[in-house]
Amino acid sequence: MKHTMKWIQMVCICSLLFVVFTGCSTGGGGTASQADGGVKPAGKVSLRFAWWGSEGRHKAILEAISLYMSKHPNVTIEAEYGGFDGYYQKLVTQFAGGTAPDLTPLSFDWIDEIAVKGDLVMDLNTQKDNLNLSAFNSDFLNKYVVFNNKMVGLPMGINGMVTAYNKEFFKKFNIPEDTKWDWDNLHEYGKKVHQQDANAYLLSMLDVRGFLQPYVKQKTGKQWINTDKTLGFDQATLAEALTYYKKLLDDGVLQPVAESSLYPEITQNITWQKGNIGIAFGLSSTITKLKSFIPQIDVSMYPVPQNAKDSGVLVNPSNPLAINKSSKFPEEAAKFAGWLLTDPEAALILRDTYSIPAVEKNSQALVEKQLVDPTVAKAVKIALEKPGEPLNGISSNQELIKLVEDYMQQVAFGRTTPDAAAQEIIKRLNDKLKAIK
Incomplete structure (x- = not known):
């Protein structure tokens, strides 16, 4: 019975994916698309940021969001978070219904369905001016988050x-x-x-x-x-x-x-x-x-x-942070994503909630200040000594x-x-x- 229910669940997910890939990816649904540049922010901007994880991760991201909003009073970031179980199904349903959040990390397993086949997230190469991409190792980005010449997300960590x-x-x-x-x-x-x-x-x-x-x-x-x-x-x-x-x-x-x-x-x-x-x-x-x-x-x-x-x-990159292709405020979403993943203040808050930061300057600072678990830092170092060819x-x-x-x-x-x-x-x-x- 348990196996049957799992199979039914997979059929439902596949059906949703079919709707997503044949509908939403064409830009339908009435929301602004990347093609027209989205809605230019005039005055107040509201972004939805969804993620999954532990209580410690939730607290850290909420603190970072609060700091960002204090620096950008015209921006409101609505936080949506919970556990991992059911997150994928919920996200696929939201994309199918045109209600997906502006920003969300992707499990590496989802990139093929959501970012490559589905073409549902923004090519971040189009937001270079807002993302501070120079802070990242370009070889790492090209190796792990670029698919078919499209940058599907930025690594929350390594x-x-x-x-x-x-x-x-x-x-x-x-x-x-x-x-x-x-x-x-x-x-x-x-x-x-x-x-x-x-x-x-x-x-x-x-x-x-x-x-x-x-x-x-x-x-x-x-x-x-x-x-x-x-x-x-x-x-x-x-x-x-x-x-x-x-x-x-x-x-x-x-x-x-x-x-x-x-x-x-x-x-x-x-x-x-x-x-x-x-x-x-x-x-x-x-x-x-x-x-x-x-x-x-x-x-x-x-x-x-x-x-x-x-x-x-x-x-691989820890949960690449992606921007919904249909976000009404793509530039503001990119600015927040760039700050969250490259700013030293944000790094001090997030620490190792997504493993070691992908921005080397930030990861080194955290290690020197003993603000990350040394075992996590050791694990990343060991894996990078003998990495396999990326999947x-x-x-x-x-x-x-x-x-x-x-x-x-x-x-x-x-x-x-x-x-x-x-x-x-x-x-x-x-x-x-x-x-x-």
Whole structure:
């Protein structure tokens, strides 16, 4: 029943996306579009800024908004914020109805649907005079937030995938903290942990972004899905990855999916909270949250085999801040976005709420003043030592990722074999890719 409801939800989202891509992206809906420059601000300007996150993030952004409005009394910024669950569905619905906010961060997974295919956000190259783009590393922007020559957003921070580990757990099970992880020793150590304590697991839930895509990319050196919409892997490589995944489950290295799937994220996982999970693969922006229950967290490099053709280490901008293409006040929205992400005063308020700031001058100042979590700063530094080739837009397509995750779950529960799942995934991905415009 739960699986059926999830499928219905995905159908609804896809239907909404169809409405968005075929309707709103053409400039319909009665609001001012980028093409006519929007409504020129005369007197009072009102902008809507929506985001998701933790209570700490909410408080920091609200403080920054208040400071900006005190400096610009003609500008009112309406804050709309909440948790991550349901945010994507809500945003897609708002775009479909012409009621999306003026500014919102985008999860990197959404860029293909909303910014590239949907063409629903502004090309920030058109607002260079208002954004202070020179404060950013131009190579980083071009590599991570420019798609089809369109700058879809500005990074709220820099994110990198690392191995976050519980120091006390490692001490308890005699795991050296300086271990250079690969997939072989991860299995070996994890198996020993579970043999010593049946309630302990080296790893919790693994998903497509945090495991399957990097594992396959390390084998192939290619994109998960190529820009010509062909797959960057073959059936044998995918089956090998799924076989390894099943071995982790069978040998007690990985917490059973029947347990881990009860929690939307690892910080809510009771086993993690009790200190009975040793490692979480995650982005640097999640470390502060991981520490809320396990303060003794440290970080090391994501597992990379010696013969890897690509490190598979995910580095990306933390939630690129995008401007609605139909904003009535695009220039004022750009001015606020530029201030929020480049101004030193704003950086002092936001600190590491979106990991380390992407503006190097601001990040250095925060580190020197010890205003950011040193573990977060360390995580970003580690990830940037060996970054993988950035994922292209189609490889982050939400519908395609959901399809693969469903088969990972079937493998986990023994409903299908890794070989059969690999064959079916390739068939269904190819069918889906033919339908994507």
